[in-house]
Amino acid sequence: MLAGTLMGTVIEWYDFFIYALAANIVFDQLFFEPAGEQYSRIIALVTIGLSFLFRPLGAAVAGRLGDRFGRKPLLVITLIMMGVATTSMGLLPTYDQIGLWAPFLLLFLRILQGFSAGGEWGGAVLMSVEYAPVGKRGFFGAFPQIGVPTGMLLASAVLALMNWIAPGEAFLEWGWRVPFLLSIVLVIVGLFVRSSVEESPVFNEIAAQKAGPQEAAKVSVKPPKLFPKFGPIVFFGVLLVAGNGASGYMITGGYIQGVDTRPTMAGGLGYDAVGVQLAVLVAAAVWLISTLTSGWLSDNFGRRKIMTIGWFVQAAGIIPLFELIKNFGVTGVLIGTSLLAIGLGMTYGPQAVWYAELFPTSVRYSGVSIAYAFGAILGGAFAPTIAELLMNSYGTTWSIVIYLLVMAAVGLIGASVLKETKDIRIDYEFELSGQWEAWNSGARPLAACLATEEVNKNVRQ
Numbered sequence: 001m002l003a004g005t006l007m008g009t010v011i012e013w014y015d016f017f018i019y020a021l022a023a024n025i026v027f028d029q030l031f032f033e034p035a036g037e038q039y040s041r042i043i044a045l046v047t048i049g050l051s052f053l054f055r056p057l058g059a060a061v062a063g064r065l066g067d068r069f070g071r072k073p074l075l076v077i078t079l080i081m082m083g084v085a086t087t088s089m090g091l092l093p094t095y096d097q098i099g100l101w102a103p104f105l106l107l108f109l110r111i112l113q114g115f116s117a118g119g120e121w122g123g124a125v126l127m128s129v130e131y132a133p134v135g136k137r138g139f140f141g142a143f144p145q146i147g148v149p150t151g152m153l154l155a156s157a158v159l160a161l162m163n164w165i166a167p168g169e170a171f172l173e174w175g176w177r178v179p180f181l182l183s184i185v186l187v188i189v190g191l192f193v194r195s196s197v198e199e200s201p202v203f204n205e206i207a208a209q210k211a212g213p214q215e216a217a218k219v220s221v222k223p224p225k226l227f228p229k230f231g232p233i234v235f236f237g238v239l240l241v242a243g244n245g246a247s248g249y250m251i252t253g254g255y256i257q258g259v260d261t262r263p264t265m266a267g268g269l270g271y272d273a274v275g276v277q278l279a280v281l282v283a284a285a286v287w288l289i290s291t292l293t294s295g296w297l298s299d300n301f302g303r304r305k306i307m308t309i310g311w312f313v314q315a316a317g318i319i320p321l322f323e324l325i326k327n328f329g330v331t332g333v334l335i336g337t338s339l340l341a342i343g344l345g346m347t348y349g350p351q352a353v354w355y356a357e358l359f360p361t362s363v364r365y366s367g368v369s370i371a372y373a374f375g376a377i378l379g380g381a382f383a384p385t386i387a388e389l390l391m392n393s394y395g396t397t398w399s400i401v402i403y404l405l406v407m408a409a410v411g412l413i414g415a416s417v418l419k420e421t422k423d424i425r426i427d428y429e430f431e432l433s434g435q436w437e438a439w440n441s442g443a444r445p446l447a448a449c450l451a452t453e454e455v456n457k458n459v460r461q
Contacts, residue, residue, distance in 0.1 A: 007190040008079050008124050009147025010154065012117050014186060015086040017155035017252055018179040019110070023048050024258025024384070026176050030094040031103045037266070045385040047107060048254070051114025052373075052381030059369035062119020074365075075123040076191065081116035083187030085109045090180030122369030129356040134423060134451045135299055141353030142295025148348065149291060149341070152252060152284035158182060160277035167273075226366045233358050234371045236414045240354075241375020243311065243411015244347045246383045247318060247404050251280060251337055255384035260325065260333055275330040283337035290345020298350035302422045303357075304415055306350050311412040314343025318404045322397035347411060357421035360431040379407055425451040 027047070028040040035043055062074045089109050095102045124144035132140035158179045166175030227234065250256050260276045262268025298306045317340035324336035359367035390399040424446060430436055438444035 006124075006143045006147055006150070007186075007193045008075055008120050009144045010150045011079065011183065011186045011190050012082055012120050013148045013151025013252065014154050015082055015113060015151075015183055016117070017152055017254070018159065018183075019086070019089070019113070020048050020249075020252060020254035020384070021155070021159055021257060022176050022180075024254040025261065026172055027106070029172065030096075030176075031106050033095060042385065042388060045255075045388055046382070047110055048384055049377075049381035050107060051110045051117065052377045054111050054114035055118035055373035055376055056370060058115035058118025059122065059373035060118075060366070061115075062123065062365070062369060064366055072123075072127070074119055075127065078116040078120040078123070079187060079190050082113060082120065083183055083190075085112040085116065086180055086183040087187075090177040090183075118373045119369055121372055122365050125352040125356055125368055126365055129353050130426065137357070137423070138298035138303070138350055138353045139292070139296045141356065142292050142349045145291050145295065145348050145352050146288045148248070148252065149284040149286075149288035149345075152287070153281055154186075155179065156277045156281035156284060160274050160281065163273040163277065226363050226370065230359060230363060230367055233418070234367060234374075236417045237355060237358065237367075237371035238375040238378060239410050239414030240307070240347075240351060240418070241372050242379030243407050243409070243414065244314075244344065244351070245376055245378075245380025246407035247314060247340060248344050248348070249380035249383040250321075250387065250400075250404070251283065251340070252380075255387050256280075256325065256333070256337065258384075260330075269326070271330050271333070276333055279330055279334035280337055282334055283341045286338045287341035287345050287348075290342045291349040292345075294346045294349030295353065296349075298353065298422070302420050303350045303354040304418065304420045307347050307354070307415045308412065310343055310346025311408050311415065312343075313346050314340070315405055315408050317341075317343045318401055318408065322401065326397070354418070354421060357424050357426060358418065360436045361426065361428040362431060364426075379410075420446060422446075423450045425449055427451070 023044040028037075028044040032040040032043045034040075058078075062078060065074055086109075089106065092105055092109075093102055121144065124147070125141060128143050129137050129141045162175045162178050163171060166173075257276055257280060258268070260269050260271045261273040262270070264270040294306050294310065317336075321336045321340055324332040324339075326332070328335065355368045355371060356364060386403060387400045390403060391397065393399070419440075424439070425435070430449070435444060435449055439446065439449045
């Protein structure tokens with residue numbers, strides 16, 4: 001089951017990462033060159049964020065369908081859509097070959113990526129958390145989260161290999177296409193793994209409550225509307241993702257790698273592309289370990305406490321980031337991104353389980369997906385573009401540092417306001433009994449709403 005939830009997010013972030021790197025390195029020349037050197041780069045960076053504008057739509061559609069028909073079918077559909085879009089990018093003709101059709105087709109596929117990604121994360125999170133034993137939800141919930149650094153590991157390794165096999169003009173001509181085409185292999189593996197995963201036991205409980213155990217597998221469940229009742233949870237959940245996203249997308253959005261590897265005459269630092277990709281690969285490994293560890297720690301010390309500490313650790317990594325990169329070459333890239341990755345993991349690891357526990361069962365897929373999608377727009381979607389504009393306006397990386405610190409403070413606000421949920425009941429009976437409402441309103445303490453393994457067993461039967 002954990003492999004099934006991990007595979008989808010790995011593919012999602014592998015696809016995102018190779019697109020972001022290509023947008024920073026080659027898309028300005030291949031698809032947007034008529035806009036001129038400066039504007040073509042900004043337009044290419046804007047396309048990274050474009051897909052995020054369609055994530056809420058994908059989240060709303062997938063969330064509503066996932067709350068109604070189950071988590072598993074949506075996980076399969078979103079995985080196929082993502083794979084088709086990414087593989088097709090590797091086959092696209094360039095502007096020199098088909099003119100304006102090239103950027104328009106690229107943008108269409110990017111939108112399709114965003115729509116599918118909007119529903120992917122929420123379903124993966126719920127499958128992992130709703131299957132988890134009591135006391136281990138944070139650790140289980142960290143598995144879809146490590147899809148980000150794992151996707152980065154794969155993408156960085158493939159890009160480093162292609163930069164070595166096809167350096168310079170060869171990478172511009174054909175080398176960039178190979179990582180996109182390889183996405184189809186990951187999709188096939190992901191579909192094989194996910195086809196063997198059973199439906200979430202919590203959704204099966206809802207279906208059984210609606211129609212009885214005999215017809216549970218055939219029933220669709222009409223969930224309540226999300227925003228009228230659960231809007232405040234969505235809002236502060238958005239802040240969590242926004243705070244983490246701005247710093248995270250300096251790496252996953254390819255901004256740091258783009259600046260590091262572009263020639264000095266084009267405004268970059270001119271570092272060796274293979275060395276930079278390998279440095280980021282190490283940072284991705286650090287991010288993975290930090291994410292998994294913080295998910296486990298949240299099972300012992302609580303979601304809010306670990307994430308609150310994480311924001312301060314993240315800030316400590318933001319401040320020296322660009323100075324290390326500018327002054328110490330590829331070694332500085334390795335040290336700077338690795339230090340940042342520690343804080344990113346601490347604020348990312350407990351995020352999935354906290355989201356899942358905050359929402360009651362009937363709107364959980366919608367709530368988790370939509371909050372995450374809007375948070376990604378506010379925090380990460382245009383972070384590389386904002387960083388580029390800040391550099392063009394002020395001529396110093398300290399302007400980017402201030403921006404990232406402000407976004408970290410936004411995440412800290414979200415973590416300070418949201419309620420602690422460690423080990424709260426997440427079954428449908430808890431919601432039907434009115435206890436979730438009592439807890440949410442403050443009339444019932446968390447200590448009176450904790451799950452037991454006996455409740456979990458009853459749900460799974």
